[in-house]
Amino acid sequence: MGRRRLSHALKAAREAAGQTRGDVAAAMDWSLSKVIRIEAGTVGISTIDARALAALYGITAPDRVEELLSLARNSRLRTWWSTLRDRVNPSYYAYIGLEDESVEVLYFAPTTLPTLLQTRDYAARSTPPLPTGDRNTRIDVRLKRQEEILNKTRPPKIIAIIDEAVLHRIAQAHKQAPEQLSHLVSLSTAPHITIQVLPFSAGPPPVVAPFTILQFPDPADEDVMYVENAVSDEVIDRPEEVRPYLDMFRELRAKSLDPDESLAWIKQIVDDPG
Structure with a gap:
């Protein structure tokens, strides 16, 4: 930042x-x-x-x-991620620094869980081999980000919209379901974390790729969007490109279950994964 x-x-x-x-x-x-x-x-x-x-x-x-x-x-200040410059790609390196400065993190997760909410086992299963950077490094950095961000004295507000299909997919993988879904339930009790489920009844989402929007304390700092897929990732800070996704996020949130309903739905999926 x-x-x-x-x-x-x-x-x-x-x-x-x-x-x-x-x-x-x-x-x-x-x-x-x-x-x-x-x-x-x-x-x-x-x-x-x-x-x-x-x-x-x-x-x-x-x-x-x-x-x-x-x-x-x-x-030029040294940070915990300074040693990663040559181990992760430039976009991801930039994102780590921006995430650390953010006051609000908005996730839309249509395919996999938001990275800050993943267990180690889930992170290992959901991290694909990438053309740049070491996969194990990526997993370790993801868990280090969780430690640094979630344990801050004043952590950012996190709002995560998770597609219902993601939860069913986890529940069907019985070995990881109890740990990962219980982890979600536990995180949802934190005052700075809001988890909302986008139900099947909301219809198909307007976008199928996950994205993250970071917001900052200084109004002069424009929102930043991070897009990651199996082959690349990108940090986008052009307002004209970020703004439509912010509008889309708000629309998706309005269609999602509220936090209490979402928590109940996650527990129900655990009990009846079918």
Whole structure:
């Protein structure tokens, strides 16, 4: 998130100064690719470079300079996922950092359970071999994310819409059903976790791919959507692309059972998986 804010701030400042990325590269004696990576948020910068860019863009107000310096410091902080940079793909690495900064996580799960709600056994069964990154690393990171996010002093609010078919599929796999469904029931009692079941009676959902939307405490930070499938994943932060999915999420939630009804339905499926 620190890099995301910094990249947005630097890009806006450059455009306000009427300079191109090529102009900046020449003035700073950098490669053009470095400027692109900084503005894409894939790398952080030092406070020395941040101060030099502020001067280049004509930013002299002390509070604005300090804001850029603070963002630069934050962009280089070490985190628990810092060691994963070379072990997971860039989209997933970016998502982990954004998820850690979020205040609300909205899941739509039409095929598998949301990753933060999975047991280790279910995570192992539901993680496909990926073209990039080690599968076992992916599973371990998923469980580490659960530990870090769910055990925060102030964890994000999680709203998960789970298609009824996902629950029946779990219940039919008898070995994992008791543990995973009991885990869901236990999580549903947490004040910051809301689980709602989209019943068959709601009809087919308008989308069959799972997606996650992250929301942040600062209104200036746009929502981010994460889409993952068997061959790739992507972090999308373009408002015009995220907004329709947010509207879709709200419609799906309105069609879902309320939390108490959903809990009762999960227990019923456990008792009668057929």
